[in-house]
Amino acid sequence: MLWGGNNTPLLGPEEEEWQLACWRWLIEAFSNAHPLGETPLVLPTVDYFPATDETGHGCADHLFRHTAKLMSVEPGAFDLIAHDDFPADMRRGAPRGAYAAGTFSMTPGDRMMISYHPTLLDQPLDLIGIFAHEISHGLFRTVDRAPPGGWEMEEFAVELMTVYFGFGLFGANKAFQVTSGSGFWSWFRGVNITSSGYISQEQWAFALAVFLTLRGEDGDVAHEWLGPVLKKMLGRGMTYLADNPDCLARLRA
Numbered sequence: 177m178l179w180g181g182n183n184t185p186l187l188g189p190e191e192e193e194w195q196l197a198c199w200r201w202l203i204e205a206f207s208n209a210h211p212l213g214e215t216p217l218v219l220p221t222v223d224y225f226p227a228t229d230e231t232g233h234g235c236a237d238h239l240f241r242h243t244a245k246l247m248s249v250e251p252g253a254f255d256l257i258a259h260d261d262f263p264a265d266m267r268r269g270a271p272r273g274a275y276a277a278g279t280f281s282m283t284p285g286d287r288m289m290i291s292y293h294p295t296l297l298d299q300p301l302d303l304i305g306i307f308a309h310e311i312s313h314g315l316f317r318t319v320d321r322a323p324p325g326g327w328e329m330e331e332f333a334v335e336l337m338t339v340y341f342g343f344g345l346f347g348a349n350k351a352f353q354v355t356s357g358s359g360f361w362s363w364f365r366g367v368n369i370t371s372s373g374y375i376s377q378e379q380w381a382f383a384l385a386v387f388l389t390l391r392g393e394d395g396d397v398a399h400e401w402l403g404p405v406l407k408k409m410l411g412r413g414m415t416y417l418a419d420n421p422d423c424l425a426r427l428r429a
Contacts, residue, residue, distance in 0.1 A: 197324040218342040278306035280313035305346035312337040348380035385413030
């Protein structure tokens with residue numbers, strides 16, 4: 177796809193420098209076990225998430241298991257629960273008050289536990305994005321070197337980690353507009369989906385542009401799954417990177 181001539185930067189210089197440094201950190205941390213070149217852009221289709229007759233927590237578990245496997249993670253390494261089912265001995269750490277879409281925590285038995293808000297069962301795209309984010313917290317624990325900016329940048333680095341593992345479309349779903357689907361995925365047809373996160377739409381778009389460019393893809397694979405605003409931002413990001421190849425030179429080394 178020819179994206180057009182707008183090659184103005186999506187990000188300010190400091191934001192761009194941090195994100196590119198974080199991409200370098202991700203590649204160094206995960207390229208051996210999960211090479212970027214072998215990581216497809218995961219789409220909300222039955223090819224990646226087969227249809228299921230499960231409902232409630234069974235449906236959540238179905239989506240979680242496929243998300244984990246696509247990230248080369250063993251689903252059994254995590255305990256998955258709904259917020260309402262937080263163990264009694266961990267109630268003090270349970271999400272309360274403000275809306276919490278998902279959480280990652282360690283149990284007293286040193287098990288990794290992910291919880292999700294039950295209302296997300298009606299928003300499977302958001303739920304998958306939450307699962308990818310929380311699984312990334314588990315992967316983050318396996319890295320022995322702090323991301324750019326230090327350990328306090330975990331949440332921001334984890335957001336980019338979901339893009340590295342192919343789930344950038346789900347993380348960027350604040351601007352999603354699903355235009356096609358059938359069967360299980362017909363739930364989403366014509367629905368605008370909104371969610372919250374730690375990075376801006378511009379940062380999501382730039383991250384998607386980096387992912388696609390490093391994989392040698394032109395963005396068409398993402399096109400039909402993006403809303404108009406994010407689609408335009410991605411186009412700007414792709415054009416900017418094409419016109420400024422030095423940006424990604426150190427990531428290709």
